[in-house]
Amino acid sequence: MKDNLATYYKELGVSKEVYEYSVKIEKKLKDRFNDLDQIAELNQLKVLKAMQKNRISEAHLEGTTGYGYNDLGREGIEGVFADIFQTEDALVRPQITCGTHALGIALSANVRPGDEILSPVGKPYDTLEEVIGIRPSKGSLAEYGVTYAQVDLLENGDFDFENIKNAINEKTKLVTIQRSKGYATRPTLSVKRIGELISFIREIKPEVLIMVDNCYGEFVEETEPSQVGADLVVGSLIKNLGGGLAPIGGYICGKKELIEQCSYRLTTPGLGKEVGATLGVNRLFLQGIFLAPTVVNSALKGAIFAANLYESLGFPVIPNGTESRHDIIQAVEFGDGDKLIAFCQGIQAASPVDSYVTPEPWDMPGYDSDVIMAAGAFVSGSSIELSADGPMKEPYAVYFQGGLTYPHAKFGIMMSLQKMVEKSLVTLS
Numbered sequence: 001m002k003d004n005l006a007t008y009y010k011e012l013g014v015s016k017e018v019y020e021y022s023v024k025i026e027k028k029l030k031d032r033f034n035d036l037d038q039i040a041e042l043n044q045l046k047v048l049k050a051m052q053k054n055r056i057s058e059a060h061l062e063g064t065t066g067y068g069y070n071d072l073g074r075e076g077i078e079g080v081f082a083d084i085f086q087t088e089d090a091l092v093r094p095q096i097t098c099g100t101h102a103l104g105i106a107l108s109a110n111v112r113p114g115d116e117i118l119s120p121v122g123k124p125y126d127t128l129e130e131v132i133g134i135r136p137s138k139g140s141l142a143e144y145g146v147t148y149a150q151v152d153l154l155e156n157g158d159f160d161f162e163n164i165k166n167a168i169n170e171k172t173k174l175v176t177i178q179r180s181k182g183y184a185t186r187p188t189l190s191v192k193r194i195g196e197l198i199s200f201i202r203e204i205k206p207e208v209l210i211m212v213d214n215c216y217g218e219f220v221e222e223t224e225p226s227q228v229g230a231d232l233v234v235g236s237l238i239k240n241l242g243g244g245l246a247p248i249g250g251y252i253c254g255k256k257e258l259i260e261q262c263s264y265r266l267t268t269p270g271l272g273k274e275v276g277a278t279l280g281v282n283r284l285f286l287q288g289i290f291l292a293p294t295v296v297n298s299a300l301k302g303a304i305f306a307a308n309l310y311e312s313l314g315f316p317v318i319p320n321g322t323e324s325r326h327d328i329i330q331a332v333e334f335g336d337g338d339k340l341i342a343f344c345q346g347i348q349a350a351s352p353v354d355s356y357v358t359p360e361p362w363d364m365p366g367y368d369s370d371v372i373m374a375a376g377a378f379v380s381g382s383s384i385e386l387s388a389d390g391p392m393k394e395p396y397a398v399y400f401q402g403g404l405t406y407p408h409a410k411f412g413i414m415m416s417l418q419k420m421v422e423k424s425l426v427t428l429s
């Protein structure tokens, strides 16, 4: 069996040296992986329970066209999501084009001119800067007279409770909390810490709305932020909860009246949730959420494997090899452009799609340096599938995430190491 494996790896371009080094690293991760399997098991049961409670049947797998009135599958899916998140209602639609769109809907639907949005965890994800108007942009909430306040985390990553308290005023209508660090350097927040922050804020202003940007965090833990007091949780279906199958889409789960507001913003006042044909995606949404617990588990194992492998080679890795995980993103700082390029080329070479393509750094619009990206995905831009990117500047960090199966994530990381070994950028001891 072991010999067969080594042979297969060899045929796919992984040397015996890289294979043996990887095996040695992986051996130490058994207990970690075991803990992750228990979380996946719990979340799998959570999904099954929600599907059974909503009496999902073959009819739900079909879709509608045109206006999409009485779309049984759509209503079933929204019931399943609401039960998974333990919320009153949910909006889960292919008309939600991406995570930013879902967040934009949730924000703009629930504030009015004169209201203020507060982020107590520092700067939100890049794309939200234009939604809110932190960077001037056409159609931003700032143009509609919605103001924005921000309190950064303290240097050690703790909440700045004193300044959060000072920032909450009579205008504060909605507090937005981003769970994952995204591509920033702050720590990712555990659900427990989010709960502590929400309790603190509620003591100061009980009626304030609290929204959590849940991207990349879903099913990483046993609970979701809606179970610790968030009024709205929002994310993308081409990340964790699409399970790699959803070809598009986003979700918003939360209080009934807030979801209703979101529905009027997504479609139009008066129509709300009643319209929105699903065009045949219901089966993919349902099968995707069904697979999501083990897909997230695979991505997490890949991230932990990579962290330990590159840490053992002396590179700074964030999170480090032993830290507890609250999202699926892994960063490795190479401090050298050639290593960053080799890493991405290895990930690409391991892909099921476009494996023969060689990624090169390019001058991507909106970035102040060249960027290199690797992705060979079934769904374009999907970041629950194995993918990596990094800006060509100090500290030459790669951010990578995903992997629909652990064997694929592992192979991708082995190939990344292989490329570095071939170019004599690292030596294995």
Ligand SMILES: *Cc1c(COP(=O)(O)O)cnc(C)c1O
Binding pocket: 098, 099, 100, 101, 125, 127, 178, 179, 180, 181, 182, 213, 215, 216, 236
């Ligand atoms: C990916 C992401 C978004 C935006 O999602 P898109 O689908 O890329 O628009 C927002 N917030 C966080 C934390 C994310 O990781």
